[in-house]
Amino acid sequence: MGRKRKFGRLIDGVLIIDKPAGMTSNDVVQKAKRLYFANKTGHTGALDPLATGVLPLCFGEATKFSQYLLDANKTYLSTFRIGMTTDTADADGKVLKEVDASALTLAQVETAITPYRGDIKQIPPMYSALKKDGQPLYKLAREGIEVERAARAVTIFNYEIKDFRGGEIAEVDVLVECSKGTYIRSLAEDLGRDLGFGAHVATLRRTQAGPFSIEQATTFDALETERGDERAEVLDHHLLPMDTPVAQLAAVELDQNSGFYFSRGQPVIVNQVYRIGDEGDTVRVFQDTGEFLGVGDITDDGRVAPKRLVVS
Template identity: 60%
Template sequence: MARKPKGRPISGVLVLNKPGGMSSNAALQKAKRLYYAAKAGHTGSLDPLATGVLPLCFGDSTKFSQFLLDADKGYASTFRIGERTDTSDSDGEVIEAKSAAHITEALVAEQLKAFKGEISQVPSMFSALKKDGQPLYKLARQGIEVERKARQVTVYSIALLAFRPGEVAEADIAVHCSKGTYIRSIAEDLGAALGVGAHVARLHRTQAGPFTDAQAVSLETLADMRGEGEPEVLDSLLLPVDAPVAQLPSLALPEATAYYFRQGNPVMDARAFALGDEGDMVRVFDQTGVFLGIGTLADDGRVAPKRLVASNSGS
């Protein structure tokens, strides 16, 4: 008989502002303890160096975390130009230093143009990408290097926000990109293009899918709100279960139809024709506004359950 999970069966999304120097899993576990939650997961690792938007899914929301894993991301970063490190960021040791005194703002802006669009990247050994369940950065710190395949990613925009010249210059960069884009690889490649090397000195994720900095809450805020009180005081910070898929159109089913949808059966609804094409997904609610899950549209007006919310499945 399966052991009942310890903790409260709460559901929803918390947009966490991950602190620097902590792994994404450590941040998740701390938030999970503060909420005394039975089930929780994060939606794509940030490197320990990085700070910023890390959506955490509790309970039923974990069923929709893949949508956030696949979502576009936004970053604000500072590159130090003139120094290469063994980790491509400021956590590592400087392995090469060259004067960047001749590097200008115009030159950096010009070189950044090459990184816009679809580009190929080889993930750093000091990234959070996993190999056999282990983050690469943990293997790298043991002196282990494994082969990494180049991957195609898309940089939708990359902008130079500020430039500070000097023997070691600094450039503040904003990037909007597809999932799997490594900012440290952009810094490394930019430094190579400039001929003096570069690394990431600061990395902050400003956006993950629909979630932004403005919604993010720190672990300190959670701890202060909780204090010596009960974990329920934190529940007001949770976004709805369907927040990861809020961009999808919605369909409210009448009571009889909602019953069959909950059981995992496709249902017919004439309004489905106006919501999209065959294969498109929709959020499905009952007539009282309770979220049932997501469904896939068929060309005959049917909506087939794709992922149901367990607490509303009728099981």
């Protein structure tokens, strides 16, 4: 049997969506795919259904460079509810325990979060997409199975209290700037455990993902209103160039001859390449007409070897 044919437009680019609450990241991908009638779409780092905010989506050939955004640092605004523990460590979960947190003070919270700034080890929550023997942890958790998880190294660049509201169930609003792979739910769980009251994430909003901020994001409501009964092409102006995920890399330009060989997988000589990088560095590669060809690595003999190519 032949491969199932894919339908949709062959479009390339990056869309920055303000993800609404209640949708999975895959839900967002599928909705964007339908709105744009796109052949191929993918996200660049999952957000929990509870979460809102910046979720870059890659279309077409841009999906080849999504890993660079997966590896990027993130910024979150979150509200931790202290005095209540849930099985998922967020507000979508089942309440397991409540403890009167009326005695909790802002000073105690500040002291408790101090050890979680900088380079830390974090144990991923059971309700996560990480896999154990091929099974996502969240599926095991739903069956009541808990497995040992190895602590992972992450970096918390900034962990700042924005507001504190005391009470039987206290709330603290925090700003967290962190490296890839950081679980905000784990930060909430750890804080609640250290304070002795338990805690979970009540709200979570991603305000920055790599170079993209919430100010650049558009909503599905806005896209649906703009499209109306028009063809999907009317939305294409929202797409950023396909090299956007690697925009932080230095760029080199090739003449027609070199571009031809590079795009066919062969290393090419780039004059004075060491002025823009060192051996092993990855660079963006463009044709002298402005066409993005992909990314390549600088070799020890001053050439640029293809690493990830765009298919025209």
